[in-house]
Amino acid sequence: xxxxxxxxxxxxxxxxxxxxxxxxxxxxxxxxxxxxxLLKAEISFAVLGPEESCTGDPAKRAGNEFLFQMQAMTNxxxxxxxxxxxxxxxxxxxxxxxxxxxxGLGGHYEVVHHTQFLKQLLDQxxxxxxxxxxxxxxxxxxxPCYLGRANNEYQAPRDVLTKLEGELIEMKSCKAKGxxxxxxxxxxxxxxxxxNKEINIKRTEQALETKPDIIAAGCPFCNTMxxxxxxxxxxxxxxxxxxxxxxxxxAEDL
Amino acid sequence: MGAYVSNIxxxxxxxxxxxxxxxxxxxxxxxxxxxxxxxxxxxxxxRWLHMARIALGQSKMVRKPLSxxxxxxxxxxxxxxxxxxxxxxxxxxxxxxxxxxPFLGGFYNVLIATFEVxxxxxxxxxxxxxxxxxxxRIKRFWRAEMKGWxxxxxxIILYAEVVLMGLFLTMNASDYWLQINTQDPHYxxxxxxxxxxxxxxxxxxxxxxxxxxxxxxxWWLHITGILLFLNYLYYSKHLHIILAFPNTWFAKLAPQxxxxxxxxxxxxxxxxxxxxxxxxxAPASDVAPSTFGAADVADLNWVQLMNxxxxxxxxxxxxxxxxxxxxxxxxxxxxxxxxxxRLSEVGAALNKGKQPNANTLLDNYISREELWAxxxxxxxxxxxxxAIDPLSIISDxxxxxxxxxxxxxTGLNNMMSNVENNGAPWPFxxxxxxxxxDEINISK
Ligand code: SF4
Ligand code: SF4
Numbered sequence: 001x002x003x004x005x006x007x008x009x010x011x012x013x014x015x016x017x018x019x020x021x022x023x024x025x026x027x028x029x030x031x032x033x034x035x036x037x038l039l040k041a042e043i044s045f046a047v048l049g050p051e052e053s054c055t056g057d058p059a060k061r062a063g064n065e066f067l068f069q070m071q072a073m074t075n076x077x078x079x080x081x082x083x084x085x086x087x088x089x090x091x092x093x094x095x096x097x098x099x100x101x102x103x104g105l106g107g108h109y110e111v112v113h114h115t116q117f118l119k120q121l122l123d124q125x126x127x128x129x130x131x132x133x134x135x136x137x138x139x140x141x142x143x144p145c146y147l148g149r150a151n152n153e154y155q156a157p158r159d160v161l162t163k164l165e166g167e168l169i170e171m172k173s174c175k176a177k178g179x180x181x182x183x184x185x186x187x188x189x190x191x192x193x194x195x196n197k198e199i200n201i202k203r204t205e206q207a208l209e210t211k212p213d214i215i216a217a218g219c220p221f222c223n224t225m226x227x228x229x230x231x232x233x234x235x236x237x238x239x240x241x242x243x244x245x246x247x248x249x250x251a252e253d254l
Numbered sequence: 255m256g257a258y259v260s261n262i263x264x265x266x267x268x269x270x271x272x273x274x275x276x277x278x279x280x281x282x283x284x285x286x287x288x289x290x291x292x293x294x295x296x297x298x299x300x301r302w303l304h305m306a307r308i309a310l311g312q313s314k315m316v317r318k319p320l321s322x323x324x325x326x327x328x329x330x331x332x333x334x335x336x337x338x339x340x341x342x343x344x345x346x347x348x349x350x351x352x353x354x355x356p357f358l359g360g361f362y363n364v365l366i367a368t369f370e371v372x373x374x375x376x377x378x379x380x381x382x383x384x385x386x387x388x389x390x391r392i393k394r395f396w397r398a399e400m401k402g403w404x405x406x407x408x409x410i411i412l413y414a415e416v417v418l419m420g421l422f423l424t425m426n427a428s429d430y431w432l433q434i435n436t437q438d439p440h441y442x443x444x445x446x447x448x449x450x451x452x453x454x455x456x457x458x459x460x461x462x463x464x465x466x467x468x469x470x471x472x473w474w475l476h477i478t479g480i481l482l483f484l485n486y487l488y489y490s491k492h493l494h495i496i497l498a499f500p501n502t503w504f505a506k507l508a509p510q511x512x513x514x515x516x517x518x519x520x521x522x523x524x525x526x527x528x529x530x531x532x533x534x535x536a537p538a539s540d541v542a543p544s545t546f547g548a549a550d551v552a553d554l555n556w557v558q559l560m561n562x563x564x565x566x567x568x569x570x571x572x573x574x575x576x577x578x579x580x581x582x583x584x585x586x587x588x589x590x591x592x593x594x595x596r597l598s599e600v601g602a603a604l605n606k607g608k609q610p611n612a613n614t615l616l617d618n619y620i621s622r623e624e625l626w627a628x629x630x631x632x633x634x635x636x637x638x639x640x641a642i643d644p645l646s647i648i649s650d651x652x653x654x655x656x657x658x659x660x661x662x663x664t665g666l667n668n669m670m671s672n673v674e675n676n677g678a679p680w681p682f683x684x685x686x687x688x689x690x691x692d693e694i695n696i697s698k
Contacts, residue, residue, distance in 0.1 A: 019678040022687040032694045049688040053677030061630045062666045063547065063652030065516045067673060069523040100512035105520065145631040150511025176636050180576040185630030189679055190665030193627040196581030203576075 001046040005082055011046040013117075014084045016098065018091035019054050020220035026227065027220035033249040034090050034114055040252060041126040045088075051078050055097040062186040069105065072097075076107035090114040090245060092146035092219045093184075099151070113147055115157040115218050115244045122163050122248075129251040134166035139247075140212040141168065142203065142226060143178035144219035157218045157244050164251050169210040179203045181225035188221055204229025208239075215241045264346035264477075271481035278488035282563055285601040289556030290544075294504040301503045304641070309502040314639040318570070321386070324379040328415070331372035331379075332495070335422070338369050342477050352429075355444035366445035370426060373419045374449045380415045387412075394569030397578075399588040404567055407490050414483055421476040426450040428469035431457050435465075497564035498640040504557050505641035510632045513649060516546070547653025550614040551597045554650060561642040562593035571634035571644060577627040584627035586634035586644035592619035593647060616651055625651050626663055 004011055015038065020027035038045050056071030079087075087109045089095050099111035112120075121127040139161055147153050154175045161168050173179050182192070182199030192198060204226055207215050215230070217223040220243075227241045242250075294301075307313045312329065316322030341354045355362045387395050387408060395408070427450035432441040457465050487493050494501075548554045571586040572578045578585045596619050600610040613619075628648045635643050655661045662670070669679045677684055 017687065017690075019680070022690065023678060023680055023682045028690045028693070031690050035690075035694065047688065050684050052687055053684075054673045054679060056673070058679050059670055059673050060513060061649075061652075062662060062670065063649065063654075063656035064662075064670055065519045065546070065653055066523060066657060067670055069515065069519050070527070071673065071677070073523060073527055096509075096511040100509050101515060104515045145629070145633075146511050149632040149636050151509050177574065177633075179574075179579070180629045180631035180633065182576060182629060185628050186666055186669065187629050189669035190626070190663045193577070193582045193584070193623050195577070195627075199576045199580050199629065202580055 001048050001082055002051065004046050009044075010083065012044045013086045013088050014079070014082075015045050015047050016055075016087050016089035016091075016094050017047055017052060018089055018094045018220070020224075021090055022052070024220060024224070026224060030090055030220060030223070030243040030245055033243065034245040036249055037118065037121070037127060037245060037252065041121045043121075043126075048078060053078075055094045057093040057097045058186040058189060060097070060101070061184070062189075068101075072102055072105050072107070076102060076105060079107060079109065084109055086110045086112070088112050088114055088117045090218075090220065090243070092144040092150070093221070096146045096150050113151075113153060113156070113218070115147070115160055116153065118244065118248055119156045119159050119163075122160060127248065127252065129164055129248065131251070131253070132165045133251055134164045134214075134247070137166045137213045138169050138211060139164075139166040139214045139216050140171055140207055140210040141174070141216045141218075142171070142181065142207060142222055143175055144217070144222050145178070145180050145184050147218055148178055149176060157216070160244050160248060161216060164247055166214070166247075169212060171206045171210055173206060179206060181219075181222040183221035183225050188224075198229075200225035200229040201232055204233060208233060208235065212239060214247070215239060216244055216247060217241060218244050258349070261347060261349045267478060267481065268343065268346065271478075271485060275481075275484045275488070278485065281601060281605065282488065282493070284604070285597050286556050286559045286563065288552050288597070288600065289554050289559040290552075292504075292555035292557045294506075294557055297507060300507055301505075304505060304507065305499055305503040308505075308639070308641055309498045312639070314637075314641075317639075321383075324382055327372075327375050327379045328383075331376035334372050335369050335376075337365070338422075339477075339480065342473070346477060351440055352442065352444045355442060362444055363446035366426070367448050370423065370447060370449040373422050376415060377419045380412050380419075384409070384412045394573045397569065397572060397585060397587075399585055399591055400567070400569070404491070404591065407492075408567065410486075411490065411492055414479070414486070418476060418479050418483070421472045421479060423450045423453065425469060425472040425476055427453045428457065428465050428472065430454065431465050432462070432469060436462055491565065491567045494564050494566040494640060497560060501560055501564040502641045504560065506557075506643055506646070510635055513646075516653070518544070519546070545654065546657035547655070548647070548650035549616045549654045549658070551593060551600060553654070554593070554615075554647060558643070558647055558650075559593070559597055561644075561647075562590050562597055564640055565590040565594065565642055566640065567591060568639065570637040570639060571642070574633040574637040576629055576631060576633065582624075582627040583621065584624040586648075589620060589624070589644045589647055590642060595619065616654065620651065622655065622661070625655065628652075 001014065017031055021031040053075055054071055055075065056068035059071065060068035087098055089098065092113060095111060095113045098109065122129065141157055141161060143154060158168060179202065180199060181203050207226065215226050217226055223241055223243055230236050230239050230241055312322065312326055315325050341352065344353050345351060358365065386392050426445065426447050429441065430447045430450060431454055432438065433443050545553055551559060565587070567587060569587050575584065575586050593615060596613065596615045599613065603610040625648055628645065630645060632645060635645055672679050672681050676682060
C-alpha cells in the first residue's frame, strides 16, 4: 500500500490479509489463492504488509479491551491515513471486527468477506468457472461462526459452491445452527478445558456424516481445526479441507 | 350483612394476593436496577417488531416444531382463558354469576366454548410436556444445573396447570348441571360446554346442594389457585411469561458478533496514544472509574440482569453450546441461572435492609473454568427463544479476569503479549507479513 500511495494511486479495495493469512503456513495458501484470483479478475488492490497489525479480535474475545482498542486505533490511523474506503478479508474474525467494532472507534469502511467478494466477481463475470471440475464432488460447507451467526452471511459461500457445480451437502447442523469448530473466542491460543471430546473432533464427525469429498471452509482457523480433525480420523487421504478461495482458484486452473 | 360475606372474603383474598404480587414485582424491578446503565432505547420501531416476532409470535420457539407447537397452545390458551378471569373477578366482587352473559348473548357461548377447547388442549400439552421431561427424559432437562429446585419448579408448574384446568372444567360442568337440573334463576342458561359436558355423568346421583357445593368449591379454588400462581412467578422460571416481552424489546439489535467497545477504555487508550495529552489531566469523560468488566451482579448491566430473571431454563442454549456438547463444565443456561440466584441472594439481603454478603457471582457461582471454555460462537444467543444473551455475561466476566486480575490462562497471556509486541498472536516478525508474496510468481 505504501508503494501505491507513494505513486499517488488509490486501490479499489484493500485486502486485509490477517495474521493467520500472513504467518500460518496453511492459511498463507489461502492468501495466495485469493490474490491470484484478484489478479486474474484484474482488481486493483493493495495490502498493508508490515503496516498491518492484528485487528485485536483475539484480545477482545479474551477480555482484554485495552489491547483491542490499542490495536484498533493504531490500525484505524493507518487505514484512515490511506483513505481506505473498502476492505476485503479472508478471515471472518477480522471481517467482524473491522465491520462491526471499528466504526465505533472512528474506522468506517465497507467491509466484505472474501466469499462475498468472490461471489460478486463470479456474478459480474470477472471470474468464470468452466470445465465443471467439481461436478459430482460432494462438498459440505462448514459455517464460520463469525461469518454466519455473527453476521448473518450464510448464502454467499454456498452460492460460490453452487457455481462450482459441486454437489453441496449440508451437515445436520448448519447455518444458524452450525456447530463451532472450537477455535473462536481466542480458544485457538489456549488449551481446551477438561471435557469428553475436542470440539473440532465433534464437528469433523458431523462433517464426515455427509460423506464428503471436500470440506469447504471460509476461515483460516476453521480450516486448521477441521484439517486437524480429519487427520485425527485418518481421513486426510480421502477428504480435503479447502477454503472457498482455493476451490475457485482450482476451478480457474491458476 | 351476611349476604356480603363472600364478596368481602373475595375482596380480601384478591387484594392481599395481588398486593403481594405487586410487592414482589417491585422487588424484581429494584433488583434489575442494581445493574449498570445500558442504552437500549434506540430504534423503537425495530424493537417493537422484534418483540412482536419473538415474544408475541414465538418465532424462535417453533424452531423446535413439537415443543414449539405445544408451547404455542399453552401460551394462547393461557391468554385466552384469562379473558374469562375478568368475569370471574367481577362476579367475585359483585356476588353475581356469569355477569357478562346477558350482555354478550350468543357470543358468550362462543367464548365459553373456546375457553373449554383451549383448556382441554392445554391439559393435553401439559401432559405431553411432563412426559418429555420425566418419561422421555430429554437430555437438556437433566443436566447438572437442573438438579433440585429447578427440576421441581418445572414440574410444579405443570402440575399447577393440570389442577387449574381441571378446576376450570369442573366448575363449568357443575354449573352446566345446575343450569339443566334447577330452575334457580341464579344459574341462568349461559355458555356452551363442548368439553365439560363429558364430565356431567360424574355428578349422577348427587343432590342440588352437593353440586352447588362442587361448583362453589371449584370456583373458589380456581381463582385462588390463579392468584397463588401469580405469586409463584416471583420464585420461578415462570417469570418469563411477563419478562419475555421487555426482554425481547430491549434485546441487542446489533449483529451478534459485535461486542461492545467499552467507552471507559476508549478514553484511556486515547490518552495513551496521544503524544500531546497531559498524562495528569482528568479523564475526558465523566464515566465513574468503575471496575472493568464484571465480578458480581452489580457490575452487569440491567438488561443482563433482566435476562437472568427471564430465563425459562429450557436449555436450548446449552443443547447448542459446543462446550456443553463436548462435556466441558460451561453451560450457558447455568450462567443465567447463577446470575439470577446471586441476584436473588443480594435482593434477599436488601429486603431485610441488610448489606449483601461477601459472595460474588465470579467464583462463588460461576467458575473461571466455565468462563474460559466459551468459544464466543453465539450458538446460545441464536438458540434462546426469548433473546437472552449469555455470551455478553461471559465476555464481561472475562474482561474482569483479564483487566482487573490479569488472570488469563497462560496460552492467552502469550497470545496477548505477542499481539502487543509483534502485532500478531504469534511470535513472528512484523516484516514477514508480506513473505507470502515471494512465494507466488507475481510482481506487485
Ligand atoms: S457463545 Fe459460548 S456459551 Fe454460548 S454457545 Fe458458544 S461456547 Fe457456548
Ligand atoms: S438462556 Fe434462553 S435458551 Fe438458555 S435456558 Fe434460558 S431461556 Fe432457555
